[in-house]
Amino acid sequence: MNTQHPPFFSAAFALSRRASVALAALSCGLAIAATPAPQELLAPDAGPRPTNPTTPTNPAALSSADLALLKTYLVLDFNNLYPYATPTLPVHYDAAVLNADNTPAGNRISNAGATLGRVLFNDKRLSTTNTVACASCHQQASGFTDPQRFSPGVVPGVLTSAHSMRLGNVRFYRAGSMFWDKRAPTLEFQATQPIQNPHEMGFDAAHGGVAALITKMQSLPYYPVLFKWVYGSTTITEAKIQTALAQFERSMIAADSRWDAGYAKVYNAQLPDKGLSLAVPTLTAQENRGRQLFILPPNQGGVGCAGCHQPPTFSLNANSLSNGLDAGNTVIFKSPSLKNVGLDKAFMHDGRFSTLEQVVDHYDRGVKAGPALDNRLKTPAGQPRVLNLSAADKAALVAFMKTLTDTGFLTDARFSNPFNP
Numbered sequence: 001m002n003t004q005h006p007p008f009f010s011a012a013f014a015l016s017r018r019a020s021v022a023l024a025a026l027s028c029g030l031a032i033a034a035t036p037a038p039q040e041l042l043a044p045d046a047g048p049r050p051t052n053p054t055t056p057t058n059p060a061a062l063s064s065a066d067l068a069l070l071k072t073y074l075v076l077d078f079n080n081l082y083p084y085a086t087p088t089l090p091v092h093y094d095a096a097v098l099n100a101d102n103t104p105a106g107n108r109i110s111n112a113g114a115t116l117g118r119v120l121f122n123d124k125r126l127s128t129t130n131t132v133a134c135a136s137c138h139q140q141a142s143g144f145t146d147p148q149r150f151s152p153g154v155v156p157g158v159l160t161s162a163h164s165m166r167l168g169n170v171r172f173y174r175a176g177s178m179f180w181d182k183r184a185p186t187l188e189f190q191a192t193q194p195i196q197n198p199h200e201m202g203f204d205a206a207h208g209g210v211a212a213l214i215t216k217m218q219s220l221p222y223y224p225v226l227f228k229w230v231y232g233s234t235t236i237t238e239a240k241i242q243t244a245l246a247q248f249e250r251s252m253i254a255a256d257s258r259w260d261a262g263y264a265k266v267y268n269a270q271l272p273d274k275g276l277s278l279a280v281p282t283l284t285a286q287e288n289r290g291r292q293l294f295i296l297p298p299n300q301g302g303v304g305c306a307g308c309h310q311p312p313t314f315s316l317n318a319n320s321l322s323n324g325l326d327a328g329n330t331v332i333f334k335s336p337s338l339k340n341v342g343l344d345k346a347f348m349h350d351g352r353f354s355t356l357e358q359v360v361d362h363y364d365r366g367v368k369a370g371p372a373l374d375n376r377l378k379t380p381a382g383q384p385r386v387l388n389l390s391a392a393d394k395a396a397l398v399a400f401m402k403t404l405t406d407t408g409f410l411t412d413a414r415f416s417n418p419f420n421p
Contacts (some may be wrong), residue, residue, distance in 0.1 A: 173316060
């Protein structure tokens with residue numbers, strides 16, 4: 001959350017000037033008086049695919065023998081795949097929001113590719129000890145984070161050095177760079193780094209690296225079948241693993257929170273802020289007070305959190321700088337979307353805060369000076385801003401952030417473990 005109202009703040013809520021064409025293509029209408037019906041996103045994989053051996057093809061037909069083999073391991077209906085490519089989204093996920101999609105042209109989501117990604121994401125056999133999967137640290141019931149501050153991996157007694165990041169709406173982080181320190185240029189590149197981490201999933205150079213992982217995968221009966229089904233070849237490569245995992249993770253859109261349901265009733269594409277400043281009829285007075293503080297800039301009665309955590313995805317604005325966790329900070333950390341933030345038990349890259357109340361206290365009076373501190377957290381004189389929020393306003397901010405919980409996301413079968421018990 002940030003506090004100073006910069007010149008570009010209003011750009012976060014600007015109307016899309018492509019509305020007449022793009023909104024029609026996306027089947028998105030205006031919501032002025034009545035509650036809009038949810039809208040179906042145009043299939044991202046519509047149209048011809050680039051010729052690329054790591055781009056999923058139209059899935060090949062599976063033989064009865066292949067289906068019987070896969071059934072031994074997986075609870076999946078290959079004749080009726082989940083519609084990962086065409087999620088149903090509320091009307092406020094309009095053209096401007098969808099333009100922030102960081103999906104590369106060569107890896108548009110397909111139902112088959114995301115299905116393979118779901119298998120990979122949940123498979124503990126992708127670790128050296130058969131005990132850790134991506135889903136071990138990114139747990140669906142917790143909003144795809146870990147309720148613990150740090151996560152155990154393949155080395156007994158050794159925990160990760162950073163808190164597991166929530167994955168909902170990772171598709172809408174505009175800059176595309178991943179990990180807390182942004183060291184991965186794309187979600188595709190990030191996808192296999194935990195597998196190669198010596199403490200997380202163990203396939204580092206000392207344990208044979210990706211080559212050893214692929215050899216192991218080729219020995220598992222279901223992977224050659226799945227890769228042929230998705231890519232047209234039984235050959236397994238790191239790039240193919242990356243594209244499938246990235247497709248699955250980008251399909252994790254959290255867009256059905258209480259705030260989403262209420263905002264859909266007041267969303268109006270004809271307003272400069274699309275109705276974000278309007279009271280949400282389904283929220284309590286306290287939650288609406290928190291919404292006002294969060295959404296509005298300081299010179300309009302708020303504290304400007306939305307200047308960096310941008311509705312409706314609540315993903316981080318790519319131009320955000322340091323949030324002043326430590327004096328002299330030079331590292332600029334990424335933040336995940338705030339959807340489902342109310343479920344988390346640890347906050348910030350190092351999990352130093354254990355409650356949302358502590359997070360609000362940080363932005364209220366705990367921001368520290370440093371060369372990378374975001375201007376929105378500074379006074380005109382360049383010092384860290386102190387908000388001096390009342391106890392009631394702090395509680396209201398926390399109450400509002402808890403309305404961003406998408407409970408359906410936590411049990412959605414599309415993202416669940418596909419393996420037989």
